């Protein structure tokens with residue numbers, strides 16, 4: 001999803017992070033690149049323009065904040081503004097307090113209405129709701145069959161009245177639902193190739209009669225800005241309550257997802273990410289922004305790190321690192337702190353840039369345990385002064401930790417290398433985490 005946009009933004013941010021100071025010029029340069037990346041991803045022109053202005057206004061005004069590095073500041077502002085653009089909070093599907101609640105699905109031909117109807121049916125069936133799917137597309141006999149087939153797959157009842165007119169069908173479904181204590185009714189309406197009067201009148205008539213709690217417009221993410229235009233027109237005529245972008249698993253460039261809220265003012269509520277009936281996800285603006293910016297799940301990473309890492313300890317460590325006094329004792333502490341944070345791979349994946357670098361690589365928890373055992377078998381003096389670990393000491397440590405002298409030699413060599421590397425990384429950031437690993 002959005003790979004090319006993410007790559008371009010990552011490249012821009014990387015450049016920014018190297019900068020010592022922010023000037024009006026380099027802010028402008030960065031914004032130009034971000035603007036180009038957004039337009040290439042097919043984001044609406046006006047949305048892009050407003051977005052860039054929004055970021056610029058804040059970036060220029062925020063120049064004086066000293067505690068944050070300049071490049072990191074821009075990344076943070078872009079992240080915040082993108083969340084705002086995407087709608088700030090997750091927009092939930094609303095259900096009436098008094099059943100039956102009605103969801104009306106609409107959209108152009110082939111956008112994914114029938115699929116969404118079944119996906120929602122499955123979702124609410126899992127929530128122990130009694131659901132009734134309604135075949136409100138009387139024009140194609142195959143449309144009714146398609147919904148019936150899907151209904152069978154998920155074991156949810158489908159209501160149909162053949163070729164009757166859509167309002168009559170929907171009315172019939174509601175009265176059946178009342179009698180049978182159905183919780184949720186979902187109308188699968190007919191599509192058209194283009195928006196036309198007739199379609200809009202038909203949908204308006206259904207809306208007037210049924211007063212649905214939700215009117216969800218399905219738009220095909222692969223069609224980019226067309227999806228946005230369709231959403232705008234449907235919203236103007238029907239006042240839809242939410243947009244669902246289908247086919248986000250395809251090679252959609254991201255333009256539709258980023259523009260819909262800004263252009264239509266209507267929240268994006270769900271995304272379809274495949275043909276399977278479980279391929280449906282709620283739309284979370286914050287997570288989506290992090291994903292687009294290539295920041296992995298950085299928010300949860302930072303939270304987790306803050307929860308687990310002892311900041312006083314980290315600060316002490318940072319000082320030691322700078323003075324190159326990092327000992328095996330400190331190394332042991334680090335290992336133990338890391339272990340508290342959970343499986344290493346999942347931690348690494350959350351760090352931007354690390355996900356890709358580590359693809360396929362696994363960190364062997366057994367190897368980590370061996371290292372820990374070796375350090376634990378050393379005396380405190382040995383841990384502080386690894387140079388004194390001679391032949392007889394090596395023998396004793398290896399035996400004590402159930403490892404071999406070769407294992408120990410390797411570990412000591414690696415430790416020496418690591419110490420060298422850390423020294424060359426120089427200034428540390430974020431209380432002990434290498435600067436390269438931090439997005440802002």
Ligand SMILES: Nc1nc2c(ncn2[C@@H]2O[C@H](COP(=O)(O)OP(=O)(O)OP(=O)(O)O)[C@@H](O)[C@H]2O)c(=O)[nH]1
Pocket residue numbers: 107108109110111112113114115116137143190191192246247248249250271272273274275279
């Ligand atoms: N990859 C992918 N395919 C999808 C998704 N949603 C729907 N499709 C596919 O898109 C095609 C059209 O989906 P339908 O649900 O039949 O579309 P519709 O809007 O009901 O079409 P009409 O009733 O003809 O107007 C089908 O082949 C679906 O499997 C999605 O999220 N991802």
Ligand SMILES: [Mg+2]
Pocket residue numbers: 113114115137143188
């Ligand atoms: Mg259909």
